[in-house]
Amino acid sequence: MADTNLAVSQWSPEYVQELSPAAQKIALLYYLSYLCLGKFSKLERIVRSRAVETQTLFGSSDATLMKCVSTSDNLVNTLFPMLVTAVEKNKPTLAVKFLEKAQVWITDIINDVKEIVQRYDSHNTDVSSAASYVIQEKEETDKNNAKQDQELKENEEALGNMTQLWNDKTKEIVEIDKKISNKTKEIQDYVRSITETDGDLDIIAAFVQFIEPIRKRIYGLVKNPKQVAHMKALEAELNILIANKTDLKQKQEQDQLQIIDWQKKVARLRASFERKSIPDPIHLDEVQKSLSKIRGILGDVLNFWEDVDNRLESLKQKTAGEEFDTFKDNFIDSIQKAKEAWISFAVSCQQASVMFRLQTKDAYKFLEINPSSLSKEEWERTYKSVKKQLEKIDRPQQRVTSTVGPTHAAQPTQTSTVRPGLE
Known part of the structure; x- marks a missing residue:
């Protein structure tokens, strides 16, 4: 069919x-x-x-x-x-x-x-x-x-390192300030010890900061060569400390400028960094x-x-x-x-x-x-x-x-x- x-x-x-x-x-x-x-x-x-x-x-x-x-x-x-x-x-x-x-x-x-x-x-x-x-x-x-992450990380790390250097210098300056204070006190005590009979010098010694007029006043009254030599040695030590502090302050100022630059870079990266996570x-x-x-x-x-x-x-x-x-x-x-x-x-x-x-x-x-x-x-x-x-x-x-x-x-x-x- x-x-x-x-x-x-x-x-x-x-x-x-x-x-x-x-x-x-x-x-x-x-x-x-x-x-x-x-x-x-x-x-x-x-x-x-x-x-x-x-x-x-x-x-x-x-x-x-x-x-x-x-x-x-x-x-x-x-x-x-x-x-x-x-x-x-x-x-x-x-x-x-x-x-x-x-x-x-x-x-x-x-x-x-x-x-x-x-x-x-x-x-x-x-x-x-x-x-x-x-x-x-x-x-x-x-x-x-990943590239942006790495760049931001590197900039943040550089900023952190520079900030740490600045903080380290701040600590050094604090330590130098202590040494300057101690050295100043040492000079003041020495001035008092050699000028006890001179009330005028005793008053001056209380304000010793080695401002030039006071310095001349002290050296004008101190006649003992050994005392003069000791005073100059103390003054030299103090001047070294002051010079070190000045140098650190200058370096710290330079560090601060770099910190500001790194902060700008990091801020700019963070502002422009739009994380795009595509599913x-x-x-x-x-x-x-x-x-x-x-x-x-x-x-x-x-x-x-x-x-x-x-x-x-x-x-x-x-x-x-x-x-x-x-x-x-x-x-x-x-x-x-x-x-x-x-x-x-x-x-x-x-x-x-x-x-x-x-x-x-x-x-x-x-x-x-x-x-x-x-x-x-x-x-x-x-x-x-x-x-x-x-x-x-x-x-x-x-x-x-x-x-x-x-x-x-x-x-x-x-x-x-x-x-x-x-x-």
């Missing part, structure tokens, strides 16, 4: 139920990528571009699936009745003509679905390239961050997986139409051959059985079409928002909200396909699409 089965045996309404969460996930994953990469202008433009490409591709998918609905409806409501009439009237030539007309429709839709599948392949490559670019930018940015493009990777799933389902649609085309070709050859009389009763019975399956297929395609249409219309409105304009609180609130929606889709028991119509598409339902004739 000839194979006259025109039923859609390769199609399952469950495909539509798999399409819906995959398409919804893609929009949400783009949203998360948009939020995470939005503060990087080049990456934000790339994510936006890929999201718009997906939105456009979904629009084309909607149109293609509606064409599947229309073609299926034509088969059920136009071709099948005319085939039955031709077979019942024993007109195989007319039946072959109708089958050839159906093949023209199916070839047309095969080309459309094939083009969509190829566009998904190309688009998935684009998304993959975008993810690779993000990784490349992340690596380059991490290198720049891994994990959400774009997930977009690829969902796109691949949708592409696989549309690939099944393509395989289905190609299988139908092969069946029609086989049926056409048998109808034109000598076997026509032997299988025409089975032919009519097969057409009657195929109607319900084809109606179910059309409903599934229509539901998928509506799903794509809704995704195209509403799911990408987030692109109207500039993520870098969100406050930290708004960003976190938005991110958590999108994550919750994504987690809900990932829970099988909570998957809802209300946005694309009833889930029981396997039940035969009459479609409301236009039913063009054969001519």
Whole structure:
């Protein structure tokens, strides 16, 4: 017996139920990528571009699936009745003509679905390239961050070292001040010891700072050469301490100038150093997986139409051959059985079409928002909200396909699409 089965045996309404969460996930994953990469202008433009490409591709998918609905409806409501009439009237030539007309429709839709599948392949490559670019930018940015970190660290270390040198000199000056104080007291005590009989010198000795007039006064009154020599030795020691202090003060002033320069450098680096931490493009990777799933389902649609085309070709050859009389009763019975399956297929395609249409219309409105304009609180609130929606889709028991119509598409339902004739 000839194979006259025109039923859609390769199609399952469950495909539509798999399409819906995959398409919804893609929009949400783009949203998360948009939020995470939005503060990087080049990456934000790339994510936006890929999201718009997906939105456009979904629009084309909607149109293609509606064409599947229309073609299926034509088969059920136009071709099948005319085939039955031709077979019942024993007109195989007319039946072959109708089958050839159906093949023209199916070839047309095969080309459309094939083009969509190829566009998904190309688009998935684009998304993959975008993810690779993000990784490349992340690596380059991490290198720049490390370089800036190192430069800032070196400048801060230099500032710290210079500050430490300045502090060390301050400690030395404090120590020298103590020595100067002790040496001054030693001179004062010596002056008192050699001028005890001279009240005038005793008063002078209380204020010895070796100001030139006092110095001359003291040396003018001290006649003992040993005392003069000792005074000069003490004065020399004091002068060395004072010279050391002066030298340290001068060096400290130079250190202070360098400290100011290092402080400016560090402040400038800190002000210009915007740490850019680019996250891994994990959400774009997930977009690829969902796109691949949708592409696989549309690939099944393509395989289905190609299988139908092969069946029609086989049926056409048998109808034109000598076997026509032997299988025409089975032919009519097969057409009657195929109607319900084809109606179910059309409903599934229509539901998928509506799903794509809704995704195209509403799911990408987030692109109207500039993520870098969100406050930290708004960003976190938005991110958590999108994550919750994504987690809900990932829970099988909570998957809802209300946005694309009833889930029981396997039940035969009459479609409301236009039913063009054969001519």
